[in-house]
Amino acid sequence: MARLWFRSALLPDGWAEGVALAIADGRIAAVARGVPAAAGDERAEIGLPGLANLHSHAFQRGMAGLAETRGPDSFWTWREVMYRFVDRMDPDDAEAIAAQAYVEMLETGFTRVGEFHYLHHDPAGAPYADRAEMAARIAAAAQTTGIGLTLLPVFYAHGGFGAGRGAPPAPPSPGQRRFLSDRDGFAALMRDSRRAVAGLPDAVVGLAPHSLRAATLDDIAAILPLAEGGPVHIHAAEQVREVEECLAATGARPVDLLLDRAGVDRRWCLIHATHMTAPERRRFAASGAVAGLCPITEANLGDGVFPLAAFAGEEGSFGIGSDSNVLISAAAELRLLEYAQRLTGRARAVAATPAHPSTGRALFEACIAGGGRALGAPGGLAVGHSADIVSLDPDHPALAARSRDAWLDGWIFAAREGGVEQVWRAGRRVVADGRHVAREAVAARFRATLARLAA
Ligand SMILES: [Zn+2]
Numbered sequence: 001m002a003r004l005w006f007r008s009a010l011l012p013d014g015w016a017e018g019v020a021l022a023i024a025d026g027r028i029a030a031v032a033r034g035v036p037a038a039a040g041d042e043r044a045e046i047g048l049p050g051l052a053n054l055h056s057h058a059f060q061r062g063m064a065g066l067a068e069t070r071g072p073d074s075f076w077t078w079r080e081v082m083y084r085f086v087d088r089m090d091p092d093d094a095e096a097i098a099a100q101a102y103v104e105m106l107e108t109g110f111t112r113v114g115e116f117h118y119l120h121h122d123p124a125g126a127p128y129a130d131r132a133e134m135a136a137r138i139a140a141a142a143q144t145t146g147i148g149l150t151l152l153p154v155f156y157a158h159g160g161f162g163a164g165r166g167a168p169p170a171p172p173s174p175g176q177r178r179f180l181s182d183r184d185g186f187a188a189l190m191r192d193s194r195r196a197v198a199g200l201p202d203a204v205v206g207l208a209p210h211s212l213r214a215a216t217l218d219d220i221a222a223i224l225p226l227a228e229g230g231p232v233h234i235h236a237a238e239q240v241r242e243v244e245e246c247l248a249a250t251g252a253r254p255v256d257l258l259l260d261r262a263g264v265d266r267r268w269c270l271i272h273a274t275h276m277t278a279p280e281r282r283r284f285a286a287s288g289a290v291a292g293l294c295p296i297t298e299a300n301l302g303d304g305v306f307p308l309a310a311f312a313g314e315e316g317s318f319g320i321g322s323d324s325n326v327l328i329s330a331a332a333e334l335r336l337l338e339y340a341q342r343l344t345g346r347a348r349a350v351a352a353t354p355a356h357p358s359t360g361r362a363l364f365e366a367c368i369a370g371g372g373r374a375l376g377a378p379g380g381l382a383v384g385h386s387a388d389i390v391s392l393d394p395d396h397p398a399l400a401a402r403s404r405d406a407w408l409d410g411w412i413f414a415a416r417e418g419g420v421e422q423v424w425r426a427g428r429r430v431v432a433d434g435r436h437v438a439r440e441a442v443a444a445r446f447r448a449t450l451a452r453l454a455a
Contacts, residue, residue, distance in 0.1 A: 001029065002427060004389065005037040008404065009047030012380045015404045015418045019047060024202065024385045026426030031383055032091040042429070046407055048364075048401075049380045050111025051390075052329050053370025055271050055292045055321025058098035058138065059089060059119055061432050064326045075239050075301045081173030085117055089183055091128070091137045093449045094119060098141035100446035101435040103236070104328040105147060109420045111388035112148030114292075114321065114375045116208050116233060116271070118156055118179045125177030127185070132192035144438060146430040148388060149200055150375040152208040153193045154179065155223050156185045160213045161249035169216060175269075179210070179342055181224050181235050190226045191330070201424060202386055208229035211238075212254050213248055217261050219380035224263070231267055231376045233292065234258065238272040238303050241270055255280045269374040271321070274304040285316030290374040295336035297323035305340045309350050311364070319371030331418060331419060333413045334363045338412075360408035376385035393420055393434070 004128070009019035011031065020041065022030040037043050037282045054285045062086040071077040098115075105113055121127055128135065130151050137152060142149040156179040156224075158169035172180055181189060190207060196201035199387045207227045211234060215223075224232065237243055246254045255276050258264050266288035273284060280414050292305050301324070305451035311318065338359055341350035348358045356362035372379035377386060392399060392407055397406050398415035411419040423431035430437055 003038065003040040004037075004042045004045035004047070004387075004424065006391070007044050008091055008134055009381060010049065012271070014383050016058075019381075021047075021381060021387065021389070023081045023427035027389055028381060028383055028387050045141055045394040046392040047381065048109070048390045048392065049232050049368055050388035050423065050425070051109050051364075051373045052112045052114070052270060052319055052377070052379055053105050053110040053322050054114040054290070054319045054371045054374040055294055055323050056101065056113050056115055057118070057323065057324060057327065058101045058113075058115060058141065059086065059094050061101035061104075061264040061325040061328070062089070062093070062097040062453065063172075064237055064324070069305070071277065075303065080175065080299055086178060086451055087123060089119070091133050093453060094134055094192060094388050095137035095141050095217055096445045096449040098138055099442045101145050101325050101328060102141055102145040102147040103442045105322065105330075106145060106423050106425065106431050107420060107434060108328060109330040109390045109392070109423065110147070110322070111423065111425050112150060112375055112377055112386075113142070114148060114150045114152055114231075114233065116154060118154035118210060120153075120181065121178045123178065128378075129385070130192065132196040138198040139200055139203065139396050143178075144442065145436065146425040146428060148207060148377060148386060148425060150196060150204040150231065151193060151197050152206045152210045152231070153186075153189055153430075154210045155175065155219065156180055156214045157182060157219055158211040158214050158216070161245040164248060166248065167250060172256045177430075183219065186223055187226055202377070203437045205232060206233065207374060208233040211235040211242070211347065212257065212384045218256070220262050227267075229267075231269060233269045233271060233374070236270045236273050237275045238298075239363040240304070243275050250334075252282060255284055259283050259287060266373065268334045269319075271323075272298065272303060272306070274298065276307065278310070281311055281316075282314055283409050285314035287310055288317065289318065290335060291316060291318040292320050292321050292374060293364075294323035295333050295340060296327050296329075297385060299336060300324065305344050308337065308341050309345060312351065312353075317373065319367045319374050329417075331415060332365070334360070334412045338363060356405070357410055358405035361405040363412065364408050371424040388422055389424040391422040393421035
């Protein structure tokens with residue numbers, strides 16, 4: 001049985017010194033504290049649980065930075081660029097791009113990804129011979145890189161809300177053809193997707209109606225049993241225009257509608273939920289569902305700012321995701337989550353709580369709990385949990401002469417980059433000295449793929 005030893009480690013009940021984690025079958029089999037390192041232990045100074053990245057569209061890493069030019073609109077123009085980019089992507093391309101994204105996630109301290117996977121079909125919009133070909137490529141990228149995978153196959157059937165109360169949903173646009181399923185096709189896709197990830201020992205499968213734009217309440221009710229108890233994710237209230245169209249078509253706002261009519265509970269994760277009224281926000285917090293916050297993407301797309309201070313004060317659960325993958329960094333997501341609150345609320349240490357007066361610690365703990373729940377794989381260095389572990393670099397200048405919670409604040413707020421030294425996933429070390437063990441090979445394939453797609 002392998003053993004990892006940390007001079008200090010963050011356990012579920014707080015920091016401890018001289019922590020030894022025994023690992024068996026990829027899981028933590030025993031936790032000892034106050035013990036010396038033994039011969040044969042893998043050693044590190046500062047141990048943390050790995051973070052869940054609860055919302056990713058891996059393929060979008062390939063278009064990062066390509067939609068930063070002036071246009072007539074914001075989010076909706078970006079979406080057109082994305083549609084053109086996916087037009088040419090084949091399964092090899094998708095696998096290469098996902099592997100690059102997952103290497104970057106692991107190098108910054110994310111150890112599991114929730115892949116909100118909607119690029120299902122071939123460039124003509126027809127299912128591949130293996131309907132779950134693209135899901136299999138996501139699984140292959142997870143296998144190559146070692147990241148934990150929670151696959152969320154996306155149900156996407158419509159082009160938008162109906163024009164007016166009770167009108168049928170808008171038909172899909174040509175740019176959406178690779179995403180589309182009817183209910184029977186989606187049931188087959190779910191079945192084949194479970195098979196596609198079967199080779200990953202601890203993969204989790206949930207499902208994701210894309211949004212209320214792309215799935216009606218009747219669709220959602222029909223597909224929910226296919227989750228078989230796994231997590232359910234949906235984009236909600238990301239854009240003001242989406243809220244207005246939802247109100248016009250249904251008489252209700254998106255989060256209200258989901259809470260009233262879709263059976264949202266602790267199994268659910270509402271991605272973004274940026275635009276809510278105060279009563280909506282309070283009801284969401286009380287539902288136990290997780291808010292999936294993607295601060296860098298929300299900033300990049302000009303979505304708006306989630307009401308974190310109020311929501312957390314109402315004991316709402318939240319976690320972070322890298323969504324469009326325009327820039328992948330766990331610390332930067334946490335930093336921007338807090339800074340957006342400071343800028344809009346003209347206050348400091350907004351996420352800090354009486355239990356965790358350190359902002360970094362409060363954010364980190366909340367995202368370990370919320371992210372783990374949203375991905376169906378609890379986080380934290382505890383017996384029975386996956387051995388998903390990150391060590392910080394005690395020699396990083398931002399961590400010098402600090403200890404415990406101040407390490408987290410230094411990593412999140414004061415490190416320009418780096419800070420993560422080693423990462424173990426399911427007990428296997430996949431990042432050493434800040435570099436993924438397959439970084440060069442994965443990056444070479446990624447560069448070749450982007451060159452081909454740009455040609
Ligand atoms: Zn998204």
